[in-house]
């Protein structure tokens with residue numbers, strides 16, 4: 001690459017249009033505006049905002065979006081070519097595109113003879129006319145026109161001559177870019193590369209790629225298209241989209257930029273990628289897939305003891321890139337598959353000095369393995385891992401000890417249920433005995449233990465439980481089954497997770513709850 005400017009790839013995001021067509025996603029107008037703002041910061045060149053002819057919410061987006069004053073991105077309205085037999089000036093869909101008043105428009109037209117005849121129910125010649133007429137009309141109004149050749153690759157396989165004619169119709173009418181679409185998402189990279197190379201020979205208009213993921217090839221197909229001469233790449237954040245989704249920009253951007261030497265965004269913008277992926281998943285109300293390449297929580301998580309041992313010596317030994325380049329981070333998780341290195345790594349991460357060295361790490365590891373064999377699971381409970389390491393230190397003093405507890409569940413004659421818990425807790429040399437009611441046994445236990453501890457540790461009043469998950473581990477044992485409880489907690493600034501396991505669900509809950517409170521006290525809520 002030395003001495004040569006990297007080739008610029010134009011990124012075109014369609015999260016707000018194709019992405020919103022994913023089953024389970026429903027963006028509000030406010031969500032769409034927030035995502036547009038975030039995409040602009042990420043550095044995409046185009047944001048496809050929606051289909052103004054299809055619904056009022058998309059039209060409202062185009063009315064509101066100018067107020068965002070985006071720095072990098074041009075906003076694009078999406079729609080299809082005019083109807084067969086009509087003129088652009090009279091066509092409601094084309095007029096909705098005009099009314100969206102965006103600097104650029106995407107016009108999707110048919111390239112596959114099967115679609116022209118059997119879906120549009122028109123002739124091959126009329127299809128060429130409506131492509132040309134729609135593009136020419138919008139160009140005459142001063143719009144940048146991005147022409148999406150729907151089903152281009154299927155059309156190219158069925159009748160390459162006709163598929164090429166549709167592109168020529170758009171190009172001669174003034175289209176600024178010809179986007180070749182694998183609309184059904186079933187193509188392989190070799191076919192994409194060959195078709196893009198043929199089109200590259202036939203026209204000087206810039207080429208783009210729009211790939212769907214039905215064969216899990218959307219990213220690979222987009223890369224193949226770029227290698228064959230496409231410089232405009234369409235996709236969505238987290239690969240959201242119709243059916244199995246679109247090409248995932250969160251994978252494509254770092255692949256093109258870090259591995260292939262293309263220029264997509266600035267280094268700073270690339271470092272915002274993980275945050276952008278998480279932000280969009282929040283607004284989509286979909287949990288970010290932890291194993292998602294580059295940006296997932298587990299993308300750089302190391303669990304095997306051998307891996308962690310090597311990683312401590314050399315960061316590249318088990319990572320394909322430096323996670324910081326995409327704003328992600330390396331994580332070491334602790335489990336029964338761990339080695340001593342995982343424990344040593346975690347101790348350092350928690351700022352704890354393991355004075356007993358390797359032998360002490362070994363003891364902690366043995367303890368973890370033994371607890372996991374009894375149903376605990378520590379990879380999702382870093383709060384409990386920190387406590388295990390702290391408790392292994394000879395000078396450790398627990399901030400409180402539970403002496404005993406009782407929980408009562410009562411059903412009254414009118415059918416209502418109530419719970420009451422009493423606890424006896426020792427702090428230093430004082431013993432507190434408290435009772436509390438709750439809407440269930442764990443809630444009552446939580447209330448009673450806080451009542452006992454808050455006089456000593458007022459900061460505990462800030463600690464809230466945010467999630468309580470119960471998993472039955474050996475379902476075949478029925479009500480005698482081993483139960484695992486995971487509790488997520490927060491003090492408003494940080495979040496932590498703790499675990500308990502027992503055949504008694506109240507005991508498992510108590511273990512996770514007590515760990516949560518102990519963790520809070522050791523991390524600044526003891527005031």
Ligand SMILES: [Zn+2]
Pocket residue numbers: 018183210212246
């Ligand atoms: Zn699509």
